[in-house]
Amino acid sequence: MAEPLKIVIPMAGWGTRMRPHTWSKPKxxxxxxxxxxxxxxxxxxxxVPDPVSVEYVFxxxxxxxxxxxxxxxxxxxxxxxxxxxxxxEMKGQSHAIYLARQYLTGPMxxxxxxxxxxxxxxxxDREKSDGVVxxxxxxDPRRFGVAETTSDGLVTRLIExxxxxxxxxxxxxxxxxxxxxxxxxxxEEQMRNQVQLKNEFFLADAVNIMLQHRALFRIQKTxxxxxxxxxxxxxxxxxxxxxxxxxxxxxxxxxxxxxxxLPPVFIHPTARLEACVIGPHVSIGPDCIISNSRxxxxxxxxxxxxxxxxxxxxxxxxxxxxxxxxxxxxxxxxIGDDSSVRFGTGNQQSASPKSAG
Numbered sequence: 001m002a003e004p005l006k007i008v009i010p011m012a013g014w015g016t017r018m019r020p021h022t023w024s025k026p027k028x029x030x031x032x033x034x035x036x037x038x039x040x041x042x043x044x045x046x047x048v049p050d051p052v053s054v055e056y057v058f059x060x061x062x063x064x065x066x067x068x069x070x071x072x073x074x075x076x077x078x079x080x081x082x083x084x085x086x087x088x089e090m091k092g093q094s095h096a097i098y099l100a101r102q103y104l105t106g107p108m109x110x111x112x113x114x115x116x117x118x119x120x121x122x123x124x125d126r127e128k129s130d131g132v133v134x135x136x137x138x139x140d141p142r143r144f145g146v147a148e149t150t151s152d153g154l155v156t157r158l159i160e161x162x163x164x165x166x167x168x169x170x171x172x173x174x175x176x177x178x179x180x181x182x183x184x185x186x187x188e189e190q191m192r193n194q195v196q197l198k199n200e201f202f203l204a205d206a207v208n209i210m211l212q213h214r215a216l217f218r219i220q221k222t223x224x225x226x227x228x229x230x231x232x233x234x235x236x237x238x239x240x241x242x243x244x245x246x247x248x249x250x251x252x253x254x255x256x257x258x259x260x261x262l263p264p265v266f267i268h269p270t271a272r273l274e275a276c277v278i279g280p281h282v283s284i285g286p287d288c289i290i291s292n293s294r295x296x297x298x299x300x301x302x303x304x305x306x307x308x309x310x311x312x313x314x315x316x317x318x319x320x321x322x323x324x325x326x327x328x329x330x331x332x333x334x335i336g337d338d339s340s341v342r343f344g345t346g347n348q349q350s351a352s353p354k355s356a357g
Contacts, residue, residue, distance in 0.1 A: 034266035
């Protein structure tokens with residue numbers, strides 16, 4: 001590539017489907033399998049050509065995104081060349097990318113922050129088409145965008161939420177553009193002509209404008225597509241990532257007396273456990289305290305305290321405090337940072353935020 005590859009990660013949405021967790025942190029920093037969703041996304045790009053010269057562009061929201069994402073990247077990825085752009089108004093994907101236009105010359109990847117796919121990007125320095133659209137075949141494409149293609153895999157148009165099942169190649173949210181300038185020109189035309197859906201400018205419409213101007217796009221299929229855009233999807237991604245790591249790492253968790261481990265799990269070494277059954281598919285963050293409890297198919301972020309509870313299919317934010325009734329009743333919880341839930345006689349529930357101080 002004549003110019004460095006740009007990797008653009010729009011992450012400025014409010015994350016409403018991930019509340020209450022996104023009241024206190026941006027969605028990409030929610031924990032998954034002992035890390036964050038953003039960590040797994042960054043790992044996805046290790047196969048790009050000449051990774052040392054890659055420039056990353058993070059498009060963040062004001063407040064939480066602007067205050068939390070740059071310090072996280074600087075701490076965990078100090079070696080990368082990173083730029084940050086704030087999208088103060090939520091006007092859609094194309095609008096977000098256009099705000100970063102000063103950085104978007106030459107080849108670029110755009111990938112949504114709640115998307116994870118298994119992909120090998122090493123071919124991009126040899127790519128001859130104007131763009132590549134990653135897709136996955138799904139049984140029912142009607143709740144996704146899809147790519148309409150020719151028999152040899154060339155894209156003819158992108159369709160948002162099709163009404164029929166005949167085209168099942170769902171758009172996974174990852175795109176390559178050989179020239180960022182061409183995408184920006186299409187976005188300018190999109191915004192000039194007010195090509196919107198629900199008052200937002202979608203990237204698929206900008207790609208359709210490029211196709212109308214005879215740009216050549218092809219599809220690239222992926223077999224694995226995960227996301228962290230909802231609570232259920234985040235738990236599914238947690239299951240997949242734990243299972244994936246268990247194949248290569250037999251030492252999944254430290255052994256503790258009185259604690260039964262059902263792998264795959266991730267247990268941070270600083271977590272304190274006693275009289276527990278943990279797993280399968282559980283991620284336990286640092287400084288958690290778990291006693292006389294059973295945890296299954298759940299994510300516990302840093303500093304959680306769980307006493308006398310049976311928890312399944314749950315996502316608990318940092319420093320969440322759960323006291324069960326001790327009767328073995330299974331709880332399914334979705335509580336944010338610094339929250340407290342107590343179950344007493346008759347399973348009466350009360351919840352209140354703990355002091356953040």
